Amino acid sequence: MRKELTMARTQSAALDRKKLMADPIMVTTIVVLITFLTLFILYPLAILLVDSFVGDGTFGFSIFERIFKMPTFTRAITNTLKVGFLVGILSALIGLLFAYVEVYVRMNKFVGGLFKVVSMLPVVSPPFVLSLSMIMLFGKAGIITRFLLGIYDNSVYGFWGIVIVQTLTFFPVCYMMLKGLLKNIDPSLEEAARDMGASRWKVFTSVTLPLMLPGLGNAFLVTFIESIADFANPMIIGGSYDTLATTIYLQITGSYDKPGAAAMAVVLLCITLAMFIVQKYYLERKTAATLTGKASRARMLIEDRSVKTPLTILCALAAGFVILMYICVPIGAFFPTWGFKFFPLTTKWFELVFTRYHGFQAFRDSFVLSLISAPITALLSMIISYLVVKRKFKSKGFIEAVSMLAMAVPGTVLGVGYIRGFSNGVFNTGFLHGLYGTGLILIIVFVVRSLPTGTRSGISALRQIDKSIEESAYDMGADSFKVFMTVTLPLIKDSFLSGLVTAFVRSITAISAIILLVTPQFLLITVQINEFAEKGSYSLACAFATILIVITYGAVLLMNLFIKHFGTSRKLKEEE
Secondary structure, eight states: OHHHHHHHHHHHHHHHHHHHHTOHHHHHHHHHHHHHHIIIIIHHHHHHHHHHHHTTSSOSSHHHHHHHTOHHHHHHHHHHHHHHHHHHHHHHHHHHHHHHHHHHBOOOHHHHHHHHHHHHHHHHSOTTHHHHHHHHHHSTTOIIIIIISOOOSOOOOSHHHHHHHHHHHHHHHHHHHHHHHHHTSOHHHHHHHHHTTOOHHHHIIIIIHHHHHHHHHHHHHHHHHHHHHOOHHHHHHOTTOOOHHHHHHHHHHTSOOHHHHHHHHHHHHHHHHHHHHHIIIIIHHHHHHHSOSOOSSOOOOBOOHHHHHHHHHHHHHHHHHHHHHHHHHHHHTTOSBTTTBOOSOOOHHHHHHHHTSOHHHHHHHHHHHHHHHHHHHHHHHHHHHHHHHHOOOTTHHHHHHHHHHTTTSOHHHHHHHHHHHHHSOGGGSOTTGGGTTSHHHHHHHHHHHHHHHHHHHHHHHHTTSOHHHHHHHHHTTOOHHHHIIIIIHHHTHHHHHHHHHHHHHHHHTOOTTHHHHOOTTOOOHHHHHHHHHHHTOHHHHHHHHHHHHHHHHHHHHHHHHHHHHHSHHHHHHHHO
């Protein structure tokens, strides 16, 4: 029996290979993808390894020995891990609280609306908005600390400043992840425990929480990776509290120590890769194995006021505070002189943005580069997803693994890799030297950074499509390109358009990698915001950030409107 199965599989694989080789468009697509992923993901990382081990001309660990003797670097590692673990734990716990309240408690529409806003704000806002808000509300010249409470020596910079800001930034990610998992828990399991006399707390600790543990661990690791890779928040609110991301940036821009920066980047990459492997190949699979499919029937929501009222109020207050933090930045852009004079409100900072600080160019460059990269990212994501789900060939695992690898590579690490790989080339040979300093390299960075998100979405969508639909098209003589464009892509149009929106937003709000690659030829809004925030020009930083939020949110609304009217979901509703 085993021999027959093995033979059948061998014959099937041989037939798939024969079909593949007979399709030149598909072969060309695979070759182009492999080349792209190798050049712009693997090659920069390989260059970092080369620089780390042979940066002084001889192979060895001398560069690593040198950087580990630096007190700033060893302190940065400790600081980064402390921040990452605490932010991961807090974000997972707060995310679980929000998810539990939404799934298990009967809420009014107002609180539900607050939850939706909270989940969306981190997506459409620049990554450092909360850092600016924290400084403006609770800093030495903060609205709350100085002008409401009369506290003049409060400092928000350092460890706790980073932890609070990152937790508020990342807990919505955990909330969205855990909400989906809680919805998939079969209510009959919990109701059986209730029927046996267990309290709600007992049911939660003995039934719900054990089922959620893999998902909770998954949410923790995702947040941990995001936290230790974060560059913008520690740069603005970290003060003298060094993290690995900021230390790498300062090492290459301040000390001009490229081999040292490369070795530091490798250390950070090793940490994120280790966590990514655990998250991706253990916890994610364990979560899927524990919670499969949808709940068998509707859940009876908690209406007991003794439970409902305190949980709802707590989450509503937390959500309201987060929204206030995001609103603070646009308001701060209208203050005459930040920290001294708040009234009357003025538009002078917006005027200065466009008259003195090249706002039009920053807007144009950011918008155009993001607009170019978004459809490229969405299309590449769908093609990779299609190949991974619908095709069988030897290099499929390579394409999937490398495209998802970008998720584990911090932006700072990628930026250093691109500097080393595309400014000097392979062993200083000048290979692809012409890319550095161009708009093309910025577009490539945007694509690479957004590729994993789009690919995951595409894979999920494609797995729901019946194989027989595409096979029928092949039987009628259509080639792979024709099948993809006329059958597959229309069926996953919603996922494609959503990937387009996500890619645009991620590109226009990106900073960690591009801050190392942008040249005076291009002005990007996020880089401008970071520059003014570092100088303490918070009103100007707020004005730039407000413009960016308006652009981003406006683009998201327009694209969502487009999806609503032209997506497949609308057509299906009309047919029904």
